[in-house]
Amino acid sequence: MSLYDKYRILKAEISVKLFGMSVMVDLTNACSFKCPSCPVGHEVARQSGKMSTEKFTNVLDRIQSQTKVRNLLFYIFSEPLLAKNLSECIGIAHDRGIYTMVSTNLSHPENLGKIMGAGLDELRISFSGFENGEYFH
Secondary structure, X not given: OOHHHHHHHHHXXXXXXXXXXXXXXXXXXXXXXXXOOOOHHHOOOOOOOEOOHHHHHHHHXXXXXXXXXXXXXXXXXXXXXXXXXXXXXXXXXXXXXXXXXXXXXXXXXXXXXXXXXXXXXXXXXXXXXXXXXXXXX
């Protein structure tokens, strides 16, 4: 390992200890769009899955027992607004002093009020283009 690689590892370790980690979580693996830039909508055989609030709490407990969590991002490859327990999980993170973020395609805006009321810190709107035809299943 080069001296530069050792420096980068040490810098990352110090940063995590001082400022905490950013953690990404998907409460569901579902999405209502078929974006050309995302692999999720193009998978032929994808089992549907959901993370319960209890499982989320257990995962967060385990992560926090090992490191400080600075940000919790409720998205990887899904539409977070499809998760019925999103507002509850945001509230749990908010109560622990964790900055929370959601990135959404806004296909289910009826859930925005609940997540904002739960203490969401940042809302991002994400899309890959302006034409409807290639997005909907």
